Amino acid sequence: MTPTPSSTASTGSTHALFDDVVRSDSSLRRFLHGLPGVDQVGCEARAAGLGTRSIKTTAKAFAIDLAIRMVDLTTLEGQDTHGKVRALASKAMRPDPADPSCPATAAVCVYPDMVATAKQTLGTSGVNVAAVATAFPSGRAAMDIKLADTRDAVEAGADEIDMVIDRGAFLSGRYLDVFEEIAQVKEACGDAHLKVIFETGELQTYDNVRRASWLAMMAGGHFIKTSTGKVQPAATLPVTLIMLEAVRDFREQTGQMVGVKPAGGIKTTKDAIKYLVMVNEIAGPDWLDPDWFRFGASTLLNDLLMQRTKMTTGRYSGPDYFTLD
Amino acid sequence: MSNIFEYAPAPESRAIVDIKPSYGLFIDGEFVDGTGKAFKTVNPATEEVLAEVAEASDADVDAAVKAARRAYTRVWSRMSGSERAKYLYRIARIIQERGRELAVLESIDNGKPIKESRDVDIPVVAAHFFYYAGWADKLKYSGFGETPLGVAGQVIPWNFPLLMLAWKIAPALACGNTVVLKPAETTPLTALLFAEICQQADLPPGVVNIVTGAGDTGRAIVSHPDVDKVAFTGSTDVGKAIARAVAGTNKKVTLELGGKAANIVFDDAPLDQAVEGIVNGIFFNQGHVCCAGSRLLVQESVADEVMERLKRRMATLRVGDPLDKNTDVGAINSAEQLAKIRELSDIGEAEGAERWSAPCDLPANGYWFAPTVFTGVSQAHRIAREEIFGPVLSVLTFRTPSEAIEKANNTPFGLSAGVWTDKGSRILSMANRLRAGVVWANTFNKFDPTSPFGGYKESGYGREGGRHGLEGYLKGEDS
DSSP: OOOOOOOSSSSSSSSSSGGTTTGSSHHHHHHHHHHHOOOOOOHHHHHHHHHTOOOOOHHHHHHHHHHEEEEEOOOOOOOOHHHHHHHHHHHHHOOTTTTTTTTSSSEEEOOOHHHHHHHHTTTTSOOOOEEESSTTTTTSSSSHHHHHHHHHHHHTTSSSSEEEEEHHHHTTTTTTHHHHHHHHHHHHTTSSEEEEOOHHHOOOOOHHHHHHHHHHHHHTTEEEEEOSSSSSSSSOHHHHHHHHHHHHHHHHHHSSSOEEEEEESSHHHHHHHHHHIIIIIIGGGGOSSSSTTEEESHHHHHHHHHHHHHHHHHOOOGGGSSSSO | OSEEEOOOOOOOOOOTOOSSSSEOOOETEEEOOOOOOOEEETTTTTTTTEEEEEEEOOHHHHHHHHHHHHHHIIITTTHHHHHHHHHHHHHHHHHTTTHHHHHHHHHHHHOOOOHIIIIIIHHHHHHHHHHHHHHTTTTGGGSSOOOHHHHHEOOOSSSSSHHHHHHHHHHHHHOOEEEEEETTTTOOHHHHHHHHHHHHHTTTTTTTEEEEOSSSHHHHHOOOTTOOEEEEEEEEHHHHHHHHHHHTTOOEEEEEOOOOOOOEETTTTHHHHHHHHHHHHHGGGGGGTTTTTOOEEEEEEHHHHHHHHHHHHHHOOOOOOTTBBTOOOOOOOOOHHHHHHHHHHHHHHHHTOOEEEEEOOOOOOSSOOOEEEESSSSSSSSSHHHHHOEEEEEEEHHHHHHHHHHHHHHHSSSSEEEESSSSSHHHHHHHOOOOOOOEEEOOOSSOTTTSSSSSSSGGGSSSSTGGGGGGGOOOOOOO
């Protein structure tokens, strides 16, 4: 599986190890199709097995605070307003105003036209602004428009760009097109971190998810992300398991860490903890950090806050005690 | 290994189980004192004595067989299949209702993790009773007639105490036989709780009799002249002794004995899932599994990669308190078994194989053995030939499918095998050439009541489970 390092000039891969792999469509296809296959039944059984771990008391308190710190608090609606984005940004900085010990979330995630508003509220709080770009969520636009979309978000102050891949190209086997798309968007990102969204609900098979993961990592994505949240199914445990295996194996080969972000459909603390158990036991504890694992979510945060309050006070408070957005 | 995400203990409560200080024998629907001595059963995770259990003497076994005969002639063999089914369905439902109690007791007495007793053993036990309840009124379609044999003497091992009981009792009762069953001396408690369930289900007295004890009690059952059928699961040595004891009698026998299964990983296998299958194949139930994948045959071209992945995975196995819901590997069932595992592992090392154990802290009390893998093993090593019956994996390599078949079949056993490859045609050709009763493809250690289970060669004869499992308890079409 290990490709031979090459001394010839790079065609865009961030790692010289993969220069030969990304030289042509056929070499890239050979590599991606040469990755070990995924047995669907076994993969789903493993994910379900990890889901039976029982996380209690101190471990649960640790997991809840970590999960809060990993949330990309998201609003991606046509009806979003500047006011809503400002409210969301305030909440990201102080998720539980009644408890100053509650950590901030990792980022807020908005459309590019809301970046400036979010940035203004967040200031130097340390909470990042992530913007979805490249004709999110379908990715159906010309390349120059996707790049302009990206640059627009970066110029407005986005710290992180969540791009979507061209699923049409991927599914028709034009892997090099997808690779180059990611590489170009990465260049347009400048210093901003790049998350690559696969829309795994459209890729459908675990083999495809594994191939897309390697493609995005070789093209220099900082994070690989499951879904836009606009297509069902969005994030699932087995899909995330495949991606965690991919980042683990990629580090084994290159020494380089890549982050993972499941997004969409993760609503409860119980779900979030299952993901963290999986991160811990598949990729390893190095990934238990907001720099390397994120949750793309909106309603999850309130459930985390309710569980957190329950752990500290011993009582459940109603949803009315937490802000809606 | 320190980890920032340290799972806090999550113990399942013992309070649901009421363990009595002493237990008698279950004969003719009642608990009675034995006329023999008593023995102690211990919790292998702590060495705490759980209870005193009666050791059935020859006279006790005789009383149990007489009770079974009475129940057979007067009640059970005359009852219609649909009526027998009602009792079996009732037992199955009570097992489900009391599932947590049974799971906790099984883990306490056997040492297996609660995760497995809760999610595997007990659900499959209930499924067996449900499945054979369905057969009870359909025996004329079985292909083996509908005439029962009479009294079945059944002797079961300690590795899956209640599951082996279900494999034996459910088909026997469905076919109209009555039983005298002896659980293993180190794990009698769930069988005795099952006796209580028979009372709760109003099963007619004498249909199920449970006699506890060790080898002598087992011999008394097997050689009792009024037993029509002997069913045994356990070691090949005892199986041979039973075959000798029943030779020349009219007793029908099924034996499910040892194994040394090959788990064969080809280079095109889904490697991450194959590693899970290897782990599940040998570390499930501490490797106390007759069909365990104790010999890993891995294609040479991926051997290093598989070993690297396997060791990394083994390092995440959580060994410890069987009642902790996060425990993956529990306690070895007895001091005797632990000594045997240690002895064979030491021999493996002395014979030149390379030993690696997962880094884990083992509890100070109780019987424990860290998950262990031997590399550089050859067919000539004892650890590649003898059943260790513990969490010890021997790794061999191969280059071609023929070599894999040759090595896999080169054993006196033939209970199970596993094949890992993405190529469907190869799975089929391997399955045809492997001389093993069960061949798993891209999975391992999966059990279902509808699927027959049993061995080739010294792994025994007869099948348990599925339609095939009825054959051992019926007289046949032309009788």
